[in-house]
Amino acid sequence: MDTTNTEVKSSFTLTKQDSGIALLKIDVVNETMNVLKAEFTEQIQQVLQQIKTDSAITGLVLYSGKDNSFVAGADISMLDKCETAEQATEIASGGQMIFNQIEQLSIPVVAAINGPCLGGGLELAMACHLRVASDSNKTVFGLPEVQLGLLPGSGGTQRLPKLVGLQKSLDMMLTGKQLRAKQALKAGLIHDVVPNSVLLDVAVKLAQTGKSKTKRKVGLVEKALESNPLGRKVVFDQASKTVLAKTKGNYPAPLKIIDCIRTGYEKGITRGLAVEAEHFGVLTQTSESKQLRNLFFATTEMKKEQGVAGVEPAKVTKVGVLGGGLMGGGIAYVSANNAKTPVRIKDINHTGISHALKYSFDLLNKKVQRRFIAKTVMQKQLNMVTGTVDYTGFSDVDMVIEAVFEDLTLKQQMVSDIENNCKPGVIFASNTSSLPINQIAAKAAKPENVIGLHYFSPVDKMPLAEIIAHDKTSDETISSTVAYAKRQGKTPIVVKDKAGFYVNRILSPYVNEAAKILLAGEPIEKIDRALVKFGFPVGPIKLLDEVGIDIGAKISPILEAELGERFKAPDAFNKLIDDNRKGRKTNKGFYAYDKKSKGKNVDETVYTLLNLKVASKLSEQEIVERCVLLMVNEAVSCLDEGIIRNARDGDIGTIFGIGFPPFIGGPFRYLDSLGASNVVEKLNAYKEKYGQHFQPCDALLKMAEQQASCYT
Numbered sequence: 131m132d133t134t135n136t137e138v139k140s141s142f143t144l145t146k147q148d149s150g151i152a153l154l155k156i157d158v159v160n161e162t163m164n165v166l167k168a169e170f171t172e173q174i175q176q177v178l179q180q181i182k183t184d185s186a187i188t189g190l191v192l193y194s195g196k197d198n199s200f201v202a203g204a205d206i207s208m209l210d211k212c213e214t215a216e217q218a219t220e221i222a223s224g225g226q227m228i229f230n231q232i233e234q235l236s237i238p239v240v241a242a243i244n245g246p247c248l249g250g251g252l253e254l255a256m257a258c259h260l261r262v263a264s265d266s267n268k269t270v271f272g273l274p275e276v277q278l279g280l281l282p283g284s285g286g287t288q289r290l291p292k293l294v295g296l297q298k299s300l301d302m303m304l305t306g307k308q309l310r311a312k313q314a315l316k317a318g319l320i321h322d323v324v325p326n327s328v329l330l331d332v333a334v335k336l337a338q339t340g341k342s343k344t345k346r347k348v349g350l351v352e353k354a355l356e357s358n359p360l361g362r363k364v365v366f367d368q369a370s371k372t373v374l375a376k377t378k379g380n381y382p383a384p385l386k387i388i389d390c391i392r393t394g395y396e397k398g399i400t401r402g403l404a405v406e407a408e409h410f411g412v413l414t415q416t417s418e419s420k421q422l423r424n425l426f427f428a429t430t431e432m433k434k435e436q437g438v439a440g441v442e443p444a445k446v447t448k449v450g451v452l453g454g455g456l457m458g459g460g461i462a463y464v465s466a467n468n469a470k471t472p473v474r475i476k477d478i479n480h481t482g483i484s485h486a487l488k489y490s491f492d493l494l495n496k497k498v499q500r501r502f503i504a505k506t507v508m509q510k511q512l513n514m515v516t517g518t519v520d521y522t523g524f525s526d527v528d529m530v531i532e533a534v535f536e537d538l539t540l541k542q543q544m545v546s547d548i549e550n551n552c553k554p555g556v557i558f559a560s561n562t563s564s565l566p567i568n569q570i571a572a573k574a575a576k577p578e579n580v581i582g583l584h585y586f587s588p589v590d591k592m593p594l595a596e597i598i599a600h601d602k603t604s605d606e607t608i609s610s611t612v613a614y615a616k617r618q619g620k621t622p623i624v625v626k627d628k629a630g631f632y633v634n635r636i637l638s639p640y641v642n643e644a645a646k647i648l649l650a651g652e653p654i655e656k657i658d659r660a661l662v663k664f665g666f667p668v669g670p671i672k673l674l675d676e677v678g679i680d681i682g683a684k685i686s687p688i689l690e691a692e693l694g695e696r697f698k699a700p701d702a703f704n705k706l707i708d709d710n711r712k713g714r715k716t717n718k719g720f721y722a723y724d725k726k727s728k729g730k731n732v733d734e735t736v737y738t739l740l741n742l743k744v745a746s747k748l749s750e751q752e753i754v755e756r757c758v759l760l761m762v763n764e765a766v767s768c769l770d771e772g773i774i775r776n777a778r779d780g781d782i783g784t785i786f787g788i789g790f791p792p793f794i795g796g797p798f799r800y801l802d803s804l805g806a807s808n809v810v811e812k813l814n815a816y817k818e819k820y821g822q823h824f825q826p827c828d829a830l831l832k833m834a835e836q837q838a839s840c841y842t
Contacts, residue, residue: 157195201251279419459489460589665791
């Protein structure tokens, strides 16, 4: 029975029970999820002071007033208001002070956690003495600050190692990895997992006793490594080595996370917290963090947008997929598993359908083996995908996604078949990577229902989807397709219907230039190493192997025919295809794919095939500039032609579609950082040396003349 009710500015409500246990509800006003804000410091201090001075309170339970989150992190926008590192350090120190006060309360403090408990939310929970979580799939724990170029600044680097051990805490903080409730329990991060219906009751009982029966089990290897300075040195040194191998030194946050944890172990928590706050402040002012935060804000903004402003999407309750290959299987998986819609796959034979079904089975079975989902859940998901060799079961689909062979006549036939076998108004979405959508829709009875929906491989992992509207595509079709792509877990960008669309168009000059550098005698590994060091996940030559050399050979003539000579691919590609060197899919490409190499080493015989005498002559800087600046130049052309709606979409497309370095922010952010005049100067210098394809586009020349930037 409640006896008093004290409210502090609506975000924090303290309720006392006759039992002596107080409940502190967190319900941030005007936010869909709880996020921590700088202005909460004074509010929380008032509540803590009230708790300290009330001797009738014998225990405290923190819980969320929102049903979708505990605390999903801190308000990132407050960091953009910091003009100096010192201001950001002050924010971190303020958070540390509050959480220290919670930890130092003389009564048991329990966090009752349902939904995401991330970043500052987890730091708050770790400051409590005990933690109990709901068994909901939405309940996850993590410190993802590294993904924003930051580190946990409110005690996370000091408290997490003490709870889960040194190695586990390094893994979580250096990757941003999230744990589900049962994983968190096993790791020692929380003390109990219960149904959400009894979460508060269990938390109250824990607050009454102040004790938990569960303790983290420490393995012998972990104990040997972490319990002495020499063992910890081995762990820290290996972590630093692994970080540098992965980041190439492009991301400063991971090494600073290691330094914070190390300081806490070697010099105590007080010094550890001071270093944590100081490093946090410095990181907020780095260009890497600023660009990663820009990316966060951009994707958050895009989630709120419709395909066409003011045009509501139609409901999509069932989809059809044409083609049971790798792409078709991936599309079926994200449609059933993410979008939660029944899927009907059509292929010309049962083998194709079996391949598509196996795609879903393999992915779901991995989740079962890792205990992310139960077998019953897997079976339920698999039952949502069915197959057919004709059009039975297609009469009630709302959208058909086509993923058949890249042949215009075949795709036009698919449009006709769908219009004849499905209900009026069905959306026909083509997953073509190169064919213009207006040509696919040329013979359609209802061209307004035809649109492009271009996924990137592998579909279940790559976040981008290009939505390609031709001149007759209706606004409702655009909005409906964008909305459905979001349900599939994609970040969609709407692009204009022109050869290569956006991503493949700007990728082509980049890859072609890398090929020209190779044909001039530069070693393959040097070219790829230079671009990986720049920040790409793989180099351009390795990318050709991954995508398929034959795919590039098919796209290039289409681009060249519509956009000009600068898109012409080297004729040497034909030699590779004639030798069946199509890349990883044929176990033969620029790299060797035997059991020993597994794609890690260059296949030296490719040099003989191409009649090359390899000699390293160019600097890594020149290799990077020649490839990347051509991509930047083409991106500006695309923006000028209206292929993309704005620079933001162009940056998102390259980061999510081809792995442009996120810490650089995309080609348009990169252009702004270099300055248009500087880029024009470099392109002109390379034009003099290597040819007309380096000619700066008119829009870039205009930007340089006006000293304009892409973002204001």
